[in-house]
Amino acid sequence: MNTQTTHNSCRLWVGTSGYSYTEWTDAGFYPPGTKSGAMLPLYARHFPITELNFTWYQMPKVHVLDRMHRQAPAGFRFAAKLTRTLTHEIDPDQWRGQATQYRDGIAPLLQARKLVAVLLQFPPSFVRAPQSRQYLAALLDELDGLPLAVEFRHASWATDRVFAELERRRATLVTVDEPELPGLFPGLDVVTNPELFYIRFHGRNAKGWRSGNMQKQFDYDYGDDELRQWADGRIAKMAPHASTGVIFFNNHVRAQAPRNAVRLIQLLIARGLMAD
């Protein structure tokens, strides 16, 4: 399936957040007996892009990423999460060194021109306050030159001043689909970077969202009407404002993410936003 197309010169890439889930084999997405080392080439048969989340747990390592991108087809693309020591567990004395390490680790993807974005995902506890604003500005400076996309989880960041500053820096504001819970960053269709918009579908499991267990937090199956609303609504609205759009499904539980992603691709094709 060719899923990269142009519409108003906007190229859309749809994939999932992470691809190496053993439960996707049980759910039938990967053939029985697939080893985790063999998943990427199989994944690449369905999707042209993935979001690497292991780089959040550990600093990316050159040899690992080098091997990984060679395993994928030539046209395959990656987005990579920024490591947790720069977003969730920040050490004021160490973070600049960590940022340098991250740049070094991610270099193979950048050099191969396969890195679409670096995702800076901040926790709900990262509230808009002078200290966090200063940190964010310093971090964006430190990572300058990388294609950056910022995802907030706290509603306090949903202000025009934040959007304007991201626009000035040509950094992408990540659009999210998540449960409507008080305090969470709202779903918007603001495009701050003419080169890239970035959408993440987390699922709408309000009950499991704050359970502390990923298997509950991201357990959600998007219905056809919900996906159609996105295809006809926000995605159609955002596409004319950027040259590239990436869309990831993070509801990985029981392989709902790849199923929903395939369905969204079908809807986008039907809508004329992607070519068959």
Next chain:
Amino acid sequence: MKPIWKTEDRSIIHLNVADFAVAVERAVDSRLKDRPVIIAPEGAARAAVYDMSEEAYRNGICKGMALGRAVRLCRDARILPPHPDRYEHAMRSLLKQTLPYSPLIETGEADGHLFMDVSGSSRLFGPPADVAWRLRRQVKKDLGLDPIWSVAPNKLVAKVATRLVKPDGEYIVGAGEEESLLAPLPIRLVPGIERDDLLRLQEFNLTRVSQFTALSLEQLQIPFGARALFLYQTARGIDPSPVLPMGQKPPKVIADHEFGNDTNDRSFLESILYRLVEQVGDRLRRHRRAARRVAVILDYSDGMRCARQLAARPATANDLTLFQLARRTLLLAWTRRVRIRHVRLICDRLIFPPAQLKLFADEQRQTQKRDNLVVAIDSIRQRFGTQAVRIGRTLAA
């Protein structure tokens, strides 16, 4: 011929609290943070370093070093006596934190190491890396310890991975990356490759794993014989050994003695050993078991430890036979002139007592006499108490 190994895809988490003894002491006393700490027994004339902090290590101190020398190398180090009870307690707490995530958890002694097999639990708890990260966060919050973690397809690679990032950090090794992870390392870093193997490899001028893996199995079989296959697999990061489930450790009978005053008096030590044999033998006989192996662990007053073991053929629960064997084991372990602080006797590989009689009448009579004697002592003690009848050897102690 190329060997074929059948392995399924597994996810093993290894938690490793670096410098465990120091980490536990620091959790108890936060003033010890960020300064060199040495753990060594107090009051011993020639005490040796039992464990030390990263700061002390950077000053050139290593385990087993004479304390006097260590103090000269690192004058501002804080020296603490070992507290094995604290380490065991911390280990139990660490284990408790991990229990909800998997039934397959294997711990070492109280050394801050722990393996978990989470291959089957990702549908319940999420991806293995996430479980490991959560565990680390929880352990840090609840116990004040900060374990290094790794996720890898087997125990061997998981262990190497945490060694590589020591003193802090994490390492995720994907399936298929095992060999490339090990290739650039010095062979001595690979667990399972013993001192004798290393000496032999040195004779061939092989020091790196990649040099070693360049050799075929057939080539390795010439110098290493039956061990070649193990070495061949190990150097390639192949390790099919399972994570042993909790509570499935092989049963063993243990008896300890801590000397009030450290000693190197042989007859005194042997009389204590006999007492330990009596305790162990009594427990074996009560449970109708016989041991096929006897081990003696000696702790010297300077903190060094030496363990030796011997096989019992045939298996036995008779004090007299056990003592002969235990004494031979003791002499194997007792190689230094330093005084001994603690002795531990372990009988394991337990089976039901063998029913096979001796082939020759003389031997059979001898065995029968010994057995009768022990049965008689047991029955007297059962009726009149353990002090009612004693072996002369133990009276001196």
